[in-house]
Amino acid sequence: MNFLQQAMPLLVVLSSLIPGLIIFTLREDQRALRTFLNLAGVSVQLVLVALMLLGVSRGFSFKLQLPFIPNADLILRADALSLQFVTLSSVLWLATTLYAIGYLKGSAQHSRFFGYFSLCVSTTVGLALAGNLITFLLFYELLTLTTFPLLVHRGTREALKAGKIYLAYTLTGGTLLLLGIVVLHSLAGSPEFMTNGYLQAFQDDHRLTLTLAFALLIAGLGVKAALFPLHGWLPRAMVAPAPVSALLHAVAVVKAGAFGIIRVVHDVYGISLAHTLNLMSPLLWLAAFTIIFGSVMALRQNEIKKRLAYSTVSQVSYITLGVALLGPIAAIGGLVHLVHQGLMKVTLFFCAGIFAETLHVHRIQDMNGIGRRMPLTMAAFTVGALGMMGLPPIAGFVTKWYLGMGALEMGQPWVLLILVGSGILNALYFLPLIYRGWFGLAPERWPEDTGLGGGIPGWRETHWMLLAPTLFTALASILVGVLAGTPISPLAWTHFIVNPEFGL
Template sequence: MNNIAIIIPILFPFILAIIMATMDLGEKKRNVFVSIGVILNFIFLVTIFYIFGKSRVHLIKINGFLDIYFKIDKLSIVFSLLVAILWIFTTFYAMEYMKHEGKERRFYTFFLATLGVTMGIAFSGNLITLYAFYEFLTLSTFPLVIHADSKEALKSGKKYLIYSFVGATLVLLGMVLLFSVTNDTTFNAHGILPALTGDNKGLYLVSYVAMFLGFGVKAALVPFHSWLPAAMVAPTPVSALLHAVAVVKSGIFAILRMSYFIFGAEIIRDLHVNIFLSILIVLSILMGSFLALHQENLKKRLAYSTISQLGYILLGIVLLNEDAFVGSLLHLINHAVIKIVLFFCVGAIMYTTGKTNISQIRGIGKQMPITMGCFAIASISLIGIPPTNGFVSKWYLAQGGLTSGKMIFPAILLLSALLTALYLLPIITEAFFKKGDDIIVKDAPIKMLIPIVLITVIVVLLGLFPNMVIPFIQEIASDVL
C-alpha cells in the first residue's frame, strides 16, 4: 500500500534538528524539547506500523536508478524499533553527561539529524536510497565525532571521513556494475538477480565483493577497522550510538539488505564468495579480541571488542542458512543493548571520577555499585554465559556453523568467548575485588543511572525470554532463505 505517512519518522527528526539549530533554547527547554521529540518519533513509528503495516512510497523517481523509495518490511521494523528505543535512552543519558562536554546545542542538532538519517536507512526500499542515506550518515555523525574540537578529535574525524568515503566509493562501483545487468535495485526477498551464467559471474563477483567491503568499512571489518577505535575521542553518548545502532549496525544492516534482498543466498552460494569473505570475518573476530586484551583505556577496549562482536554478525550472514541468519540478526539486537550498557557505564565512571583506564578503577565497584553491577551483567552477557542473551544468539550462530558443515566456526566462537572473558572480567575484578584509594566517590547521577538500569533489565529479559523476538526473526529468515 502506498502511503506517504511512512516518511514521518524520517522527516520529523530533521525538523527537530533544524529547530534546535535555529533557536537558542535554555538547558531545561532544550532537554524537554529533545526528550519529547524522540519519544514522539517512537510513537509515530509504532503507530505507522500498527495502522499501515507494510507500506511503501516512491518519494522521487527520475528513472530506474535514481529512485528515492521507502518501504516497511519485517527487517526494517526490527532495525527501526531498535534504533528508536535506544535513541530515547541515549537522549536521557546525554542530558546529564553532555553538561561537562559543552556545546550541547550543536551536539543535539546533529544527534537528532542522525536519528532521521538512520531511520532513512531502516526504511530504504532500494539500494540507491540506502546508499544516499548511508552517505548522509557520514556527514551527520562527523560533527559528533569531532565534538571536542581538539587536535586528536580532528585527526580522528579526518580518518573517519577518509575510510567512510573510500567505502562509499566501493559501494557505488558495485551498484553501477549491478545496475548494468538488472536495471533495478529494489529490495526483494530471495534477491532480484537473473540466474548465474558464465557471462555474468565475474560481474556479480566483483559487484558483491565491492559492496560487501564498502559497507564493511562502517561495520569495522578488518582491515578497514582502525577508524572505530580512533573515533572513541567522541563523547560517550556518541560512542555508545556508534557501536550500538547508528553507524556500525547501519553497515551490518546494509550488508544484510544487499546480500539477501539484492543478490539472494542462492547466487552467493554459487559465487563461492562467502568462503573468501569468511576469512576476513574470522580475522575480525580474533584480531578484535586480541587487540582488546592489550588496551588499557576502557573505551578503546570496548571499541576493539565491538570489532570482534560485529564479526559474529557478519559470520552469520555469510553462512547462508536459517540458524546462522537468526543468530546474526539476534546478535545484532543483543550486542546493541549490551554494548550501550557497557559504554554508558564507562561514561558514568569518566563523568563521576575522571578516570579512563582500567588500572585507575580499583575498588570503584564498592563506591559505584549500581554502575559496576550493570557493567558486570552486561559483560557476562557479552561473553555468552547461559542464560544470558549473548549465549542465545551465539548458540544459533554455532548451530549455523554446524549446519554448514564447518566445525571450525563454532570452535572460533568458543575461542572468542574465552578471549572476551579475558578482556572483560579483569575490569570487574579491578572494580570489586581490589583495594582502591580512600577517595570517596558517589555513584553516577540518577539521570544517567536510570537509562543504564533500564537497558540492563532489557539485556536480562532478552536472555531469560528470548522468544519475545526469536519467532519474528525466524519469520524473516524463512522469507529470505
C-alpha cells in the same frame, strides 16, 4: 495502499529530522525547549514504529516511492528486517538522549550537539527503511556527514585528528559502495530489495561482473562494519563523548555497515546466487578472522573505551558470520545480534562514560574498588560484560547458541572453534575489569565528584539521567535473553524475518 501507509516511513524519518533542525536555531540557554523537542521527537517516533510493527505483523505494507533517476526511484519502506533495526534505533535514541542530557550538563554547544544527534538518528532510520540500493547509498553517505560533527564535538587536536581519519575511511568506503552500485545498476537497474534477491537472471552471462560488484559492495560496507583491515577508524573514534561512542557502536555507524551486508546478501544477490557464485566463503573467513583479531587487540588495550572499541570490532562481525553461513539458524543468530549487541554494548559505553566523567576513571588499572563506590553502575557493566562473553541467560548467549547450531547445520563445525575461542578471549579481557571493579583495593580517596552525582548528600552513584538509561539497557539485555522463547522477544521477530525467506 492508503495515504497513511505511504506516508508512515517518511513520518518516522521526519520525527527526528524536524526536532533536530529546530534545535539548531535555539540559544544555549533554551535548555527546557531543547529537552522537550528531543523527548517529543523520540516519543512520536516510538509511537509510529509501534504502529508499523503491528501493521507488518498483520500483513500490511508501508512504502513511499518517489521518482529520482532512470530505473532508480527513492524508496522508503517498512519490512520486518528494517523494523527490527528501526526499533532498536528508536529505543536506544530515547536512552542515549536522556543520557546525553545529563552527560553534557554544564558543557557548551548543546544546540549544535543535539541538532546533529537528531540528524544522525534520522539518517540511521532512513538507511534502515531504504527500499533499494540508491536510497540506501543516499542515507549511508548522509550518516557519515551527520556523525562527523559529533565525533569532533570537543574540538581538541586529538578529536580533529580522529575526525580526519574517520572521514578518510568512510568516504573511501562510500566511494567503493557507489562503484559497486553503479556496476549493478548498469546491469539490472536499481529495483526494490527482494527476498532471495533480484540478480538471479544475470548469473549465467555476468558471473565476473556480479563477483566484482559484490567485492566492491562488501568493501564499501565493511568500512563502517569494521571488518579487518578496514577497522582502523573505530578505536581512534573513542575520543568522542560517551553518548556519541554509544551511538556509533550500538546503533548508527557499525550497525549501518552490518545491516547493509545483510541487505546485499539476502535482498540483492539472494542466498541461491551467493552460493552459486561462491561469494560467501571469503566473507565467512574474513568475519571469523575479524572476530578473533578484535578480541586479541582488545586484550592489549589499557584504556576502557579502547578495549570496548576492539570488542565491537569482534562482536559486530558475528552478524556477518551468521549471514555468511547461508543457513536459516545461523541467519537468525546473526540478525538477532543486531539487537543483542546494541543493548549490551550501549550499556558498557554508558558505564565507561559514567566512570570517566564522574570519577575521572579512564584506564583499567584505575577501576579498583569502583563497584563499592558505584555498585549500580558496576552491576550494569558486569551484565554487559558477561553478556558479551555469552553467559546465559543474558542476550549474548542466545546469539552464540544460534550461530553454533547454524554452523553445525551448514556443515561448518570449525566455526564452533571460533565461537569458543572468542568466548575465552572475551573472558580474558572482561573478567579482569569485573574483578578489579568488585574486589580490587579501592583508593583511600576518590577524586572529587564532578557534579554529575546530582549534588545529593551521601549519593554514591552518578546523576540519575546517566544512571537510569544505563540500568534500563542492562535490564533489557537480561530480559531479551530470559524471554527469548516468548512471542514478544527480538528472537521471535527474527524468526518472523527469516522464515519466509528460507521457506521454514
